[in-house]
Amino acid sequence: MVEPAIEVSDLAFSYGTTRAVDGVSFSAEPGEIIGLLGPNGAGKSTTIKMLTGQLPPDRGSIRILGKNMPADREAIQSRMGVCFEEKNLYGAMSGVENLRFFGKLFGIKDLDTDHLLERVGLPDRGGDRVSTYSKGMRQRLMMARVLLNKPDVLFLDEPTDGLDPVSSRAVRALISQEAERGATVVLTTHDMMEADVLSNRVAFINEGKILALDTPESFKLKYGRRSVRIRSRNGEHVDETIVELDDKDASERIREAVAAADLLTIHTEEATLEDVFVEFAGRGLQ
Amino acid sequence: MSGRAAIIGSIVAKDLREFTRDRFYVVITVVGLAFYILIFWVLPDTVDETIELGIVQTGMGEFFEQTAEQGLTITPFETEEQLRNAIVEGEDRISVGLSFPDRFVEQVASGMPTTVTVYVTGDVPPEIRNTLSAIVTELGFLASGQAPLVTQPAEAEVVLGVDRAGDQISLRERMRPLFAFFVLVIEMMALATLVASEIQTRTVTAVLATPARVSDFLAAKGIAGTLLAFAQAVLLMAAIQSFGNRPGTLLLALLLGSVMVTGLGLIAGSAGRDFLSIVFWSMLFLIPLMIPAIATMFPGTAAAWVKAIPSWPLVDIIVQATTFDAAFGELSGQFAALAGWCVVAFVGGWWVLKRKVVAL
Numbered sequence: 001m002v003e004p005a006i007e008v009s010d011l012a013f014s015y016g017t018t019r020a021v022d023g024v025s026f027s028a029e030p031g032e033i034i035g036l037l038g039p040n041g042a043g044k045s046t047t048i049k050m051l052t053g054q055l056p057p058d059r060g061s062i063r064i065l066g067k068n069m070p071a072d073r074e075a076i077q078s079r080m081g082v083c084f085e086e087k088n089l090y091g092a093m094s095g096v097e098n099l100r101f102f103g104k105l106f107g108i109k110d111l112d113t114d115h116l117l118e119r120v121g122l123p124d125r126g127g128d129r130v131s132t133y134s135k136g137m138r139q140r141l142m143m144a145r146v147l148l149n150k151p152d153v154l155f156l157d158e159p160t161d162g163l164d165p166v167s168s169r170a171v172r173a174l175i176s177q178e179a180e181r182g183a184t185v186v187l188t189t190h191d192m193m194e195a196d197v198l199s200n201r202v203a204f205i206n207e208g209k210i211l212a213l214d215t216p217e218s219f220k221l222k223y224g225r226r227s228v229r230i231r232s233r234n235g236e237h238v239d240e241t242i243v244e245l246d247d248k249d250a251s252e253r254i255r256e257a258v259a260a261a262d263l264l265t266i267h268t269e270e271a272t273l274e275d276v277f278v279e280f281a282g283r284g285l286q
Numbered sequence: 287m288s289g290r291a292a293i294i295g296s297i298v299a300k301d302l303r304e305f306t307r308d309r310f311y312v313v314i315t316v317v318g319l320a321f322y323i324l325i326f327w328v329l330p331d332t333v334d335e336t337i338e339l340g341i342v343q344t345g346m347g348e349f350f351e352q353t354a355e356q357g358l359t360i361t362p363f364e365t366e367e368q369l370r371n372a373i374v375e376g377e378d379r380i381s382v383g384l385s386f387p388d389r390f391v392e393q394v395a396s397g398m399p400t401t402v403t404v405y406v407t408g409d410v411p412p413e414i415r416n417t418l419s420a421i422v423t424e425l426g427f428l429a430s431g432q433a434p435l436v437t438q439p440a441e442a443e444v445v446l447g448v449d450r451a452g453d454q455i456s457l458r459e460r461m462r463p464l465f466a467f468f469v470l471v472i473e474m475m476a477l478a479t480l481v482a483s484e485i486q487t488r489t490v491t492a493v494l495a496t497p498a499r500v501s502d503f504l505a506a507k508g509i510a511g512t513l514l515a516f517a518q519a520v521l522l523m524a525a526i527q528s529f530g531n532r533p534g535t536l537l538l539a540l541l542l543g544s545v546m547v548t549g550l551g552l553i554a555g556s557a558g559r560d561f562l563s564i565v566f567w568s569m570l571f572l573i574p575l576m577i578p579a580i581a582t583m584f585p586g587t588a589a590a591w592v593k594a595i596p597s598w599p600l601v602d603i604i605v606q607a608t609t610f611d612a613a614f615g616e617l618s619g620q621f622a623a624l625a626g627w628c629v630v631a632f633v634g635g636w637w638v639l640k641r642k643v644v645a646l
Contacts, residue, residue, distance in 0.1 A: 052495050053494075053495070054491065054494065054495070054646075074497045074499070077495060077496055077497050078496075078497050080495070082492070082495040084488065084491060084492060084495075086487070086488045086491075088487055088488040088489045088491060088492045089487075089489070089492075090300070090304065090489055091487075092303075092304050092307040092308065093300070093303065093304070093307075097303070101296060101300050102492070102493075102496060104292065104293070104296035105293055105296060105297075105493065105496035105497065105498050106496055106497065107289060107292070107497070145492070
């Protein structure tokens with residue numbers, strides 16, 4: 001039996017009297033992408049901070065790659081990559097200098113910065129100061145920094161926040177490649193579509209607790225509406241028909257609609273992850 | 287190099303690289319150093335102790351011959367009006383004058399009352415005015431051919447340390463501790479800016495997500511700050527020829543001073559959010575710490591409380607080693623005090639920054 005890459009049990013942390021994380025438990029297998037979804041202040045970032053050794057938990061246990069956090073912090077961190085929500089790079093240094101500096105902190109002597117910059121789509125800007133980079137370029141460099149020690153576990157906090165669609169797609173491709181390589185990824189995001197596309201499983205967090213943890217598909221099936229919306233042209237009007245898939249004559253009605261000459265669109269009416277979250281938390285994501 | 291040392295070395299190298307790319311601090315450091323060195327060499331290296339005295343009553347000239355050799359230059363004037371004008375205009379650097387009445391000698395010799403007018407400008411210190419009064423009295427006795435009413439006691443003068451009579455401490459030498467202090471303070475602000483930047487941009491969080499420990503980060507900041515301050519203080523002191531016979535003593539003092547301002551820089555950097563707040567926090571330390579350096583510009587004026595200021599031992603060591611050629615053994619008390627303040631400042635800075643970093 002393969003040991004989970006991440007195993008979290010009954011994790012809790014308070015800022016003064018405010019309980020930020022309250023009994024969070026989950027595990028992740030090697031190569032799995034876990035999405036943590038929740039509104040601002042839900043406890044996602046605090047959970048990540050404890051997992052990455054930035055905060056000592058008030059209660060609970062964290063095992064990452066068979067070692068205990070924070071007791072074995074350095075051993076875990078040497079095999080870990082973290083992408084922060086803030087673009088915390090050294091602006092006065094070039095992209096290459098940033099990567100080399102962090103490479104030295106990991107004890108890497110022969111860091112191939114060209115390869116890393118190539119992977120994140122910055123092959124020609126490595127020599128430029130980071131202060132001259134756009135937001136998207138900084139985010140790509142952040143991803144290069146995450147990858148420089150070939151981590152077995154990646155913690156990514158809003159990795160595509162504020163990026164244009166091209167940059168977002170590039171970052172998502174990198175995350176998928178890392179998971180295919182066998183790395184475990186913990187991803188926090190506000191972007192439901194991103195969580196849906198990338199995550200093997202998603203956890204809905206609110207008020208410091210995991211409300212539900214399952215695959216996106218299961219959530220959508222469980223909390224969505226099993227129906228098909230069909231739109232067809234009728235003279236100068238557009239007719240819309242909703243067919244409930246659980247109805248006995250559902251197949252017949254769909255066949256009739258498809259056979260119609262002026263068919264415009266057919267859409268399934270499955271739930272989005274945001275719908276699921278509203279179901280759990282009683283409010284939309286902010 | 288061990289893992290820890292390699293990590294600390296990498297952070298120090300990164301900090302120094304960032305410093306060299308901060309245009310403001312590079313310019314202010316280079317211009318500051320050049321300016322202090324220039325000012326030092328432009329300032330006079332001797333003190334003119336001669337008093338330029340104007341007198342009215344040419345017949346008194348012979349009485350001043352002996353006194354003139356002791357630091358008085360006499361300029362005779364025909365009338366009291368000419369003397370007043372000369373003093374007011376600063377003509378021939380004359381700032382004091384004596385106007386003897388006609389028949390002064392005869393009147394004094396015959397016991398008749400007479401008045402000698404002493405003219406001084408407003409900036410003449412009281413001791414010079416008193417000296418002039420004493421000169422007038424002495425002249426009275428001299429003119430009358432009588433001895434003073436009391437027998438003058440014999441004097442036995444014992445000079446402790448280097449006798450600087452006739453070789454007074456020049457303004458240039460008095461400014462030396464102040465220049466050194468300015469350099470240290472500028473580097474304190476540079477370090478504070480580096481620290482504040484790490485906190486505000488959260489780069490420290492990224493550093494601490496690697497195998498680097500908080501103690502590595504703090505040690506690196508301490509080393510980088512000390513290196514910056516020490517290197518520039520040594521450069522300045524070398525350029526103004528301060529090492530003389532006591533290079534080891536001065537180097538040790540500058541090193542301890544650099545550690546002290548580094549500790550304060552860590553505090554200012556932890557408290558500061560931007561350039562203005564860093565300047566505010568730095569000024570909070572700078573103003574009281576500068577008092578001893580200013581006090582040394584006026585020898586003998588340092589009050590007891592000034593000696594309780596943490597920068598006093600540093601300033602005193604610089605003065606004693608460079609001006610009075612004091613050896614390490616003679617300055618052991620000042621070194622002990624300076625080392626104590628170093629520990630207080632550095633441990634305080636370490637503690638404050640650690641709290642700030644851990645709380646991010």
